Structure formats: C-alpha cells, structure tokens
Amino acid sequence: MVYDVRYCELCGALIRGSAHRVTVEGVSMMVCGRCYSRLASRRAREPPRPQRPPAPPRRVSRPAPRPKPRKDTLYDRYEVVEDYAERIRRARLRLGWSQAALAQRVGEGENVIKRIEAGRLVPPIELARRLEKVLKIRLLEPVVEEVFPASTRGAEDYTLTLGDIVRIRGEDE
Ligand SMILES: [Zn+2]
Known part of the structure; x- marks a missing residue:
C-alpha cells in the first residue's frame, strides 16, 4: 500500500x-x-451482481439527464405508397366503378380522384384510409425510422x- x-x-x-x-x-x-x-x-x-447477462441499466438520477430517444416518433407514422395512383386505378377498375362512383364513396370530388389517379395528387392520410377501405387495398405503409441504439453504455x-x-x-x- x-x-x-x-x-x-x-x-x-x-x-x-x-x-x-x-x-x-x-x-x-x-x-x-x-x-x-x-x-x-x-x-x-447498485445491487450486488452475480454473473448474469446485463440487466437494463439503472439510471442514477442526476441533475442533467441524458437525452433519450423520442419513442413517440415510432408510432402512428404512415406514408402513402409510391405507386398509389396505379393501385387505386386498378382496384377501381376491378370493381367496375367510374371515377365519379369512387369519388362519391370516399366523399370527395371527382376531380380529386382524377388527380390522384394521374399521380398529380398524393392523397392525404385520411383520404388514403378511406380509399383503402372502399377499394380493399393497401395504400399506407409505416414510416421506417432509424432507431437510436437503446443504450451504448450498458x-x-x-x-x-x-x-x-x-x-x-x-x-x-
Ligand atoms: Zn477528493
């Protein structure tokens, strides 16, 4: 010593x-x-730790907490698929509906459907949901976010x- x-x-x-x-x-x-x-x-x-795989790290409360990854961005984020125009048009024709008939079923103007099928208008999420329902197709996919590594400290x-x-x-x- x-x-x-x-x-x-x-x-x-x-x-x-x-x-x-x-x-x-x-x-x-x-x-x-x-x-x-x-x-x-x-x-x-910290409890005595026998040879075990690492448990989730315990956080000792400190005045300045480390920033945490925002979990809320991982939920409820959808985007309209790229080929929405083609999917909508094909589904509509398969059902034998006119653009006007489809417009009526989703509560939009015919002009909106025309523009969507022409690929000039990306339907807002709410409209895309209604189109999915009446046409029985998928138009929305979850946004894939890069997730923070949970903890690099471990x-x-x-x-x-x-x-x-x-x-x-x-x-x-
Ligand atoms: Zn000292």
Whole structure:
C-alpha cells in the first residue's frame, strides 16, 4: 500500500486522515474521504451482481439527464405508397366503378380522384384510409425510422468510468 499520496487524485484536496484507494477502470487512485464516500454511495445503489447477462441499466438520477430517444416518433407514422395512383386505378377498375362512383364513396370530388389517379395528387392520410377501405387495398405503409441504439453504455453503468470522475469533479465547482 502506498500512503505517500497527500492529495486526492479526484478533487485535488489535501487528504486529511486516511486516504482511500479506489480502482477506476483498472487504474488505482488515492482519494479523500469525501470522494470515497461519494463513490461508495454511488456503488451502494447498485445491487450486488452475480454473473448474469446485463440487466437494463439503472439510471442514477442526476441533475442533467441524458437525452433519450423520442419513442413517440415510432408510432402512428404512415406514408402513402409510391405507386398509389396505379393501385387505386386498378382496384377501381376491378370493381367496375367510374371515377365519379369512387369519388362519391370516399366523399370527395371527382376531380380529386382524377388527380390522384394521374399521380398529380398524393392523397392525404385520411383520404388514403378511406380509399383503402372502399377499394380493399393497401395504400399506407409505416414510416421506417432509424432507431437510436437503446443504450451504448450498458455495463459501464455498473462500474466507475472516467466520465463519472469528470462529473464528480464538476460537483465540486
Ligand atoms: Zn477528493
């Protein structure tokens, strides 16, 4: 044991009384009692972990939470398929309806149907839903979003990292 370190390697304070040794990412450090108790309380909140696959990381509440991926963008996002015009026209002809008949069934003007079938108007989602229903076709598909990696920290939450050191230092200011 080396006890000639007189200053806390975390906060830089002069160590009064006994120094404490902690291991951070494999690096041994001598810290003051104040830093040590902070680190100890940090660890005490984590349950003892036998050899098990990593559980979802526990978040220790901090003043500045990390940004979370927005889940709400993953739901209720649909877009009209690219070949909507062709799908609508074919389905309508298969049913033997005129454009006017289709327009009436979805409660739109005939002109709207003409423009949609010509590919000059992308039907709004609500209209596309009505067209899907009466024509029994699919016009909407969910928007595929790139999903954030759930957590890139994972196991790091259970051991002290250099990032923790930086934050602990920041608390002193
Ligand atoms: Zn210290």
